[in-house]
Structures are given as structure tokens and as C-alpha cells.
Amino acid sequence: MLNAVSKHTGTSDRPQHTLTGLTISGNLVSITWADGGESAFHGIWLRDNCPTGLHPSTRERQWDWSEFDPAIRPLSGQIDKSGLLELSWPDGHLSRHDGAWLRRHRYDGAGKAERKPQLRIWDAGIAEDLPDCDANAVLTDDQALLDMLIKVRDTGFALVRGMPRRDKACEHVAHRIAFTRETNFGIGFDVISKPDPNNQAYTHDALLGHTDLPNREMPPGVQFLHCLEFQAQGGESTLIDGFHCAEQLRAADPDAFELLTRVPIAHRFHDGEWDVRWRAPAIALDDDGGYHEIRYNPGVGAPFDVRPAEMTGLYRALGLLAARIKDPANVLAFKLRPGDMMVFNNRRVLHGRQAFDPNTGPRRLQGCYVDLDEWHSRIRVLTGENLLD
Ligand SMILES: [Fe+2]
The missing domain is CATH 3.60.130.10 (Clavaminate synthase-like)
Structure with a gap:
């Protein structure tokens, strides 16, 4: 049973959490995982969730949702030397996202299905x-x-x-x-x-x-x-x-x-x-x-x-x-x-x-x-x- 939940707690050394590429199209950033899968993220979502904006101790967000254009898109991006998704933004900000974090929080159908407990329905x-x-x-x-x-x-x-x-x-x-x-x-x-x-x-x-x-x-x-x-x-x-x-x-x-x-x-x-x-x-x-x-x-x-x-x-x-x-x-x-x-x-x-x-x-x-x-x-x-x- 423990395995059923420990799948959510992986680290970036797991192959499926490794980022192998990205494309930017409109305001969507699509990344490719080492297992061949792909996940798309909205630019605004990535900018909003930039880890540098969180308070270092409380891990709470230090801005509100009026500060970014909902249609914001990164100017460019790459997978950096340590395997992080690095994006540069129009205001000069640079964000870096960890592959394991992105895998845990991806909001496509596969990600949501992976996070949802499998209920046992019974009679x-x-x-x-x-x-x-x-x-x-x-x-x-x-x-x-x-x-x-x-x-x-x-x-x-x-x-x-x-x-x-x-x-x-x-x-x-x-x-x-x-x-x-x-x-x-x-x-x-x-x-x-x-x-x-x-x-x-x-x-x-x-x-x-x-x-x-x-x-x-x-x-x-x-x-x-x-x-x-x-x-x-x-x-x-x-x-x-x-x-x-x-x-x-x-x-x-x-x-x-x-x-x-x-x-x-x-x-x-x-x-x-x-x-x-x-x-x-x-x-x-x-x-x-x-x-x-x-x-x-x-x-x-x-x-x-x-x-x-x-x-x-x-x-x-x-x-x-x-x-x-x-x-x-x-x-x-x-x-x-x-x-x-x-x-x-x-x-x-x-x-x-x-x-x-x-x-x-x-x-x-x-x-x-x-x-x-x-x-x-x-x-x-x-x-x-x-x-x-
Ligand atoms: Fe009762």
C-alpha cells in the first residue's frame, strides 16, 4: 500500500522526472519527459509558480494574481546543465523549475489521474x-x-x-x-x-x-x-x-x-x-x-x-x-x-x-x-x- 502513495514523492533522479526538451508555442510551454511523455504548461502558471518568489521560510507566495498578464509567455527557454527548466521572461526575470516538481504538479489528464487515489468501490x-x-x-x-x-x-x-x-x-x-x-x-x-x-x-x-x-x-x-x-x-x-x-x-x-x-x-x-x-x-x-x-x-x-x-x-x-x-x-x-x-x-x-x-x-x-x-x-x-x- 505504501507504494501507492510513495509514487508522489519521487526525486529528479527518476527517469520519468528528467526533462529532455521543450518547445514554446503561443503562451504554452511543452516539455518532454525522459519516458517519452509530454506535458504542457501555461506561461502564466510557470511565472506564478517560480520558486524564487516564495518566502524562503514559510514557502508562501509573496505576490498576488494582479501582477502578471494572464497571456504572459517566456521569451526563451532551455534545459540547463543541472536539468532544470530555465525560462527567461520579458521583465528580465529568470525562472528555474525542477523536473520532479513539474511532474508532481502537472495538470494534464495523466498528471491528475496519477495523483488521484484509486477508490475501491464495493457492495x-x-x-x-x-x-x-x-x-x-x-x-x-x-x-x-x-x-x-x-x-x-x-x-x-x-x-x-x-x-x-x-x-x-x-x-x-x-x-x-x-x-x-x-x-x-x-x-x-x-x-x-x-x-x-x-x-x-x-x-x-x-x-x-x-x-x-x-x-x-x-x-x-x-x-x-x-x-x-x-x-x-x-x-x-x-x-x-x-x-x-x-x-x-x-x-x-x-x-x-x-x-x-x-x-x-x-x-x-x-x-x-x-x-x-x-x-x-x-x-x-x-x-x-x-x-x-x-x-x-x-x-x-x-x-x-x-x-x-x-x-x-x-x-x-x-x-x-x-x-x-x-x-x-x-x-x-x-x-x-x-x-x-x-x-x-x-x-x-x-x-x-x-x-x-x-x-x-x-x-x-x-x-x-x-x-x-x-x-x-x-x-x-x-x-x-x-x-x-
Ligand atoms: Fe450515526
Whole structure:
């Protein structure tokens, strides 16, 4: 797994990072790599990213984007003796770019594809090949921690086995990564059935697949759910890949899919102390049409306030998505054992549980969150990417 990320951290002695030639045409500079590939860069992009302009210590840009003509082009260029791309500019400035840096930041299709993690999209069949991790290794070995971080990044979840059955053990693992995300439910939370619950999780009812806290502008990123006690009958956990369900909908009904990427759905949590609301589409895409996040939690859905012409279509589209979220072919169901911990991307993977009978024994889970910024940052630090410009 480490190899999958270390490809981003190469140095200029790798052949594919070696520059062998360049041509300037209009405001585009095209360079040829030693592996025969070519990449084109806009003059303004190269001038803007000239490393000499960065503060030597903070590595921050020391100008703004009003200073150069967007159509700027270099007067001439060459590959210099040390293999750098050297360009001379109309104002007399000379820029030098390292081949490895250019390779890492090239913005053509190949470059973007190379940087994007390869997601593992799954259905109930993933039960045959679960992304398991060993708790002791995750707690003591950075390589094992990185393996878990990457499993959650790419598959959307990991199952950590053999956790100490101690209070706040999940926060212990979370702190191996970063600080935790606090919400109105606290830093950590106990999932047990309570009298007068303020959240469906604190009952013994079944919970359909949902993402937590879509009523927030930024829902929590990764959720940890650690099983401390489980003797009750029922209560199997469920996980569903929201990206898989969305992809099925995209293939079956592109109009419904498009509606869910555009029309905001209202969610709200309120009790005696809080009233937290946000409106956002159920499916968010990135600029390449890939998946960014899923927000889906009928329990805290607020009355929709969309354009009247889109109301019927929205309900229809949500119904189609809901059917896929409930489809047994898409639902991974399993019983947590004491010492097991589910770790999942709350902005992709929906979670739920089947009803349990609290009279047959205790069921106690403990949870906390770490946001995705910190998750991805930790991966970059463990692979050394953070030290590269
Ligand atoms: Fe939940």
C-alpha cells in the first residue's frame, strides 16, 4: 500500500522526472519527459509558480494574481546543465523549475489521474475481503497506521480488531492521527440506549444507513465506533458505500442523479440547547465528476425548501437513492465483537444497525471523529509528501 502513495514523492533522479526538451508555442510551454511523455504548461502558471518568489521560510507566495498578464509567455527557454527548466521572461526575470516538481504538479489528464487515489468501490460482497487492521500494530507502528489511513481513504472504511476494551480507547487511536472533532454531542460519545434520547442512535431501534450530522456545514470526516460490550441479541452493524449507490443511480437515471448533485436538501438537529441547520445536495462531485461526498440522513431531514418545480423530482430521486441504500446487495452487515472498531469515512460510507433487544444484554459502543483534512495530512506526513513543495 505504501507504494501507492510513495509514487508522489519521487526525486529528479527518476527517469520519468528528467526533462529532455521543450518547445514554446503561443503562451504554452511543452516539455518532454525522459519516458517519452509530454506535458504542457501555461506561461502564466510557470511565472506564478517560480520558486524564487516564495518566502524562503514559510514557502508562501509573496505576490498576488494582479501582477502578471494572464497571456504572459517566456521569451526563451532551455534545459540547463543541472536539468532544470530555465525560462527567461520579458521583465528580465529568470525562472528555474525542477523536473520532479513539474511532474508532481502537472495538470494534464495523466498528471491528475496519477495523483488521484484509486477508490475501491464495493457492495455487500466485500464481506469476503474485509479491510481488517490489527489494533496493536496501528497503535505502535507508523507503517500499520498508514495502512489503516489508506484503507479508509480508498475503501472508505477499515475494521480494527483487538482494541483494548478501555474507556476512550477509540480516542487513543484517533490521537495517533490528529486532534478529534468536537460536536454538540461532545468529543467522544457513548452509543447506548438511553431514556429520553435526543438522537435515534441512543435508542435500541434499527437505524437505516445514514451519514452523521449532514445538518452541519462541514459534517465530521472519519468516524470511529469502538465496541466495548455486546451481549444483546440483534444489533448487527451495517455499512453501505454511498459512492457505489450514487454510481448505480448515475447509470440508471442520470436526471435523478443530476438533481441530487444540485438541489440542496435541508437537515436540522435541534434540542433544548442547539439548533444546527444546513442545506446541501445529497451528492457532491469534484471538478472531474468524481465523488466528493454523500449527505444522507432522513432522520434529521428538515422540510425541504427547494424550488416548487423541483419538489416532485427531488422526492423521486431521493426515493431511488434510498432504495439502493437499503438494497441488501449493497449492505455489508456484520456483528461487532467487543474489541472491534469500525473506522469509516462519514462523508462517503453510510452506517446503520439492526434493532436489538436491550433486555438480552448490554450493547455499548463508543465513538469519536477525526476530520478528513487531518486524515489526509497524516498520510502525507507519514509518506514524506509534506516536505516537498
Ligand atoms: Fe450515526
